[in-house]
Amino acid sequence: MTIADKFFQLIVEHSSKTAVIHDEKIYTYDELNEKVIFYREILLNKDISKGQIVFIISDYSFESIALFLALSINRNIVVPITTENLTEIEDRLSEAKPDWIFNLRDGDILNIKDNVSIERHNLITRIQNENASGLILFSSGSTGKPKAMVHNLDVLYNTFLQKKPRILNFLVFLMFDHIGGLNTLFNCLACGSTITIPENRRPDHICYLIDKYKINILPSSPTFLNLMLIGKSFEKYDLSSLKMITYGTETMPESLLLKLKEQLPNVKFIQTFGTSETGIAKTTSKSSESTLMKIEDPDQEYKIVEGELWLRSKTQILGYINHSNDSFTSDGWFKTGDLVEEFDGGYLRIIGRSKEVINVGGEKVLPTEIESIILELQEIEDCKAKGLTNAITGQMVVVDIVVKQGYDLQSIKSIVRNHCKLKLDPYKVPAKINIVDALAFSDRFKKIRL
Numbered sequence: 281m282t283i284a285d286k287f288f289q290l291i292v293e294h295s296s297k298t299a300v301i302h303d304e305k306i307y308t309y310d311e312l313n314e315k316v317i318f319y320r321e322i323l324l325n326k327d328i329s330k331g332q333i334v335f336i337i338s339d340y341s342f343e344s345i346a347l348f349l350a351l352s353i354n355r356n357i358v359v360p361i362t363t364e365n366l367t368e369i370e371d372r373l374s375e376a377k378p379d380w381i382f383n384l385r386d387g388d389i390l391n392i393k394d395n396v397s398i399e400r401h402n403l404i405t406r407i408q409n410e411n412a413s414g415l416i417l418f419s420s421g422s423t424g425k426p427k428a429m430v431h432n433l434d435v436l437y438n439t440f441l442q443k444k445p446r447i448l449n450f451l452v453f454l455m456f457d458h459i460g461g462l463n464t465l466f467n468c469l470a471c472g473s474t475i476t477i478p479e480n481r482r483p484d485h486i487c488y489l490i491d492k493y494k495i496n497i498l499p500s501s502p503t504f505l506n507l508m509l510i511g512k513s514f515e516k517y518d519l520s521s522l523k524m525i526t527y528g529t530e531t532m533p534e535s536l537l538l539k540l541k542e543q544l545p546n547v548k549f550i551q552t553f554g555t556s557e558t559g560i561a562k563t564t565s566k567s568s569e570s571t572l573m574k575i576e577d578p579d580q581e582y583k584i585v586e587g588e589l590w591l592r593s594k595t596q597i598l599g600y601i602n603h604s605n606d607s608f609t610s611d612g613w614f615k616t617g618d619l620v621e622e623f624d625g626g627y628l629r630i631i632g633r634s635k636e637v638i639n640v641g642g643e644k645v646l647p648t649e650i651e652s653i654i655l656e657l658q659e660i661e662d663c664k665a666k667g668l669t670n671a672i673t674g675q676m677v678v679v680d681i682v683v684k685q686g687y688d689l690q691s692i693k694s695i696v697r698n699h700c701k702l703k704l705d706p707y708k709v710p711a712k713i714n715i716v717d718a719l720a721f722s723d724r725f726k727k728i729r730l
Contacts, residue, residue, distance in 0.1 A: 283434035284352040284413045286441055287470070288316070291349070294445075294472035300342045301449075301493055302477040307342050309472065312349075315342065319350035326389065328380055330355035331408035333395075333416070335376070337361045337369065338384035340456045340477045345465065347382055352433050357407060357414035360457040363723075375428045375602050376416050401601040403430040413437075416601070417457060417556050420722065429556055429597045436462075436559065436595055439579055440470035449474040449521075450497045451489060453481065453504070455724065460528060460552070463560040464499055481725070483513040494521035499552070502532040504725040505540055510661050510682075514543050528552035530726045531630050533652035534571050541569050553630070557607065557614050559595030572627040588634060589618045619646070636729055638667030639675050640707045647729065650679060650710065653703045654696055659687040664719050665710070666729050676711040682718060689715060 281289075291299075294309035301307075307315075328334065334351050338344040339362045351358045359376050361369060364385075373381075377398055381390040400408075407414040413433040418426040450468050452475055454461035468475045476493050478486055487508065489495060505527060508514055525540070525547055532551065541549060549568040553575065554560030562577035575582050580593040590613045599605050607615050619637070621629045631646050638645040647665035654663045662682040667675040683692050693713045700709045720728040 282353075282355065282411070282413070283437045283441075284355070287437040287466075288349060288353055290441070290443075290470050290472075291316075297447075297472050298474045299469075300345065300475050300477065302340075302342050303479065305342070312342070312346055315346035316349045316353070319347045320353065322389075323350060323354050323356075326380070326391070328354065328356065330411070331357070332379040333357045333359060333376060333404070335359045335361055335373070335378045335381040336384065336456075337381065338456065340452050340461070340465075340475075341384065342477075343384055344456060345475070347384070352413040352437070355411060355413045357404065357416060357430075358433065359416040360462075361418075362455045362457045371426070372418055372428075375418075375426075401430075403598045403601055406598060407432060415462075417459060419556060420724065425602070427603045428601045430599060430601055431595075431597050437466065439559075439595060440466050443467065443470035446471040446473050448496045448523075449476055449493060451476045451478065451486065451495045451499070453478070453486070453499050454529070458724065459554060459556045460499065460560060463554070483508040483511045484516065487513045487517040487519060490519050490522055491517035496521055496523045497526070498522060498524070499526045499528075501529045501725040502527055502536060503530065503721050503727055506536055506662055507725075509536075509539060509543065519544065520546075522547050524548045524550060526550045526552045528554070529724065531632055531648040532571050533648060533655050535652045535655040537571060538569060539655075551630075555591065555614065555616055557597050558591045558593040558616075561591070561593070566627055572623055572629050574626050575628070583613070584620060584622060584628075585615075587619050587621075589616045589620045589628070589630075590614060591616055636666075638665070638677055640667075640670075640677060641673040643705075643707045645677055645708050650677065650700070650704065650708060653700060654679065654681065656703075657695065657699055659684055659692055659695060662719050664727055664729065668712070670711070673707075677708060678712045678714065679710045680714045680716045680719060683715060 292313050297309050299307050299309040299312045334356045336344055336347055361372055377395045378392055379395055415431040415433040417429045450473055452464050476489055476495055550565045551573045553563050561575045561580045564574045564576055566572040583590050592613050617634045618630055619632050619634055621631055632648045636647055650665040651663050654660055660681055661684045663679055665679045668678045670676040696713055722728055
């Protein structure tokens with residue numbers, strides 16, 4: 281029995297519990313089991329053999345979850361693709377070269393016969409030779425060509441085999457092709473919890489689902505949580521069932537966290553941390569009002585090198601199939617690019633990304649520090665700091681601000697600048713302030729800082 285078989289056996293044992301809520305339909309674990317069997321028969325009839333690479337073009341759905349499980353049991357290498365951009369899909373097809381495509385959006389099952397004779401990357405043949413199931417995830421590509429990362433899926437599943445049953449309802453906010461989204465999925469399936477899938481990721485809709493289905497756990501990003509505050513979504517629905525909000529994927533401004541806690545005083549806020557390369561680490565937050573956290577994970581170790589967090593884990597990728605492995609050291613440490621501060625008791629604070637640091641005359645400025653200060657102002661709805669080229673200092677600090685309705689736009693720049701002068705070193709004070717209607721963010725609800 282493979283690790284994937286053992287993981288699926290956990291699912292079977294949950295039987296009549298509610299597994300998935302999607303499109304106003306409720307599915308039990310028994311029904312999920314039946315759907316997995318249905319897809320396994322399709323794999324058999326189509327002669328989709330173990331070790332073949334299979335794309336699933338879909339976001340979360342009852343069907344996509346069942347197909348993912350069936351493919352892993354069949355020891356395939358699964359590639360979930362959520363984007364609807366045809367160019368992005370074509371790019372991923374050319375990088376991963378699948379043998380089969382299940383396009384659940386239009387119901388097509390395609391055999392890519394041209395790829396049958398292709399010589400596979402050694403990471404793919406490694407998974408095939410180990411008789412394991414595999415997973416390929418793509419990076420967002422925000423700083424260049426998306427990296428295709430190869431995981432041994434059995435290794436990921438193995439970390440969930442000892443989970444205890446929990447009757448909780450999770451909303452799967454992070455996407456089907458995101459390591460955080462898959463971590464939520466695997467955790468729910470192993471524990472027999474309920475997975476509620478949103479039809480869209482609009483703030484009001486998410487709060488509507490929390491209200492209607494009495495959701496207990498909401499994983500999210502700081503950007504999305506701020507959108508919920510801006511739209512007053514928290515105030516429109518009964519969110520009393522909500523026990524916990526986990527946040528990650530980008531740095532949380534401390535001032536934003538305090539606003540969220542004030543809005544939802546009975547909800548526990550926990551910072552999560554992980555990367556697509558190393559998997560999601562088990563973390564502990566110092567408190568719901570604090571951005572300090574500990575990494576306490578028997579499967580992961582960390583160290584700080586010149587202010588940068590390095591990780592080494594049992595769940596890290598085997599490597600990239602289209603990129604050099606220079607983010608990893610020769611002894612297996614992954615350089616995350618996340619800058620941290622260390623505190624007593626083993627606590628860490630994520631303070632930003634190394635690639636986002638603004639260099640003002642040799643002084644390092646973190647955008648998130650500036651944003652947290654500006655968000656303290658009652659007049660400001662949202663803001664984004666970035667660096668622009670400056671002939672004298674190399675770079676200068678520029679901020680885009682979204683002003684709340686009802687405040688005087690003529691005086692707002694002076695208010696922001698004076699507040700920053702009180703709270704920040706002179707070189708960190710924005711040299712330029714732009715008033716904008718809204719800030720750009722990615723489809724994964726992270727600020728776009730370009």
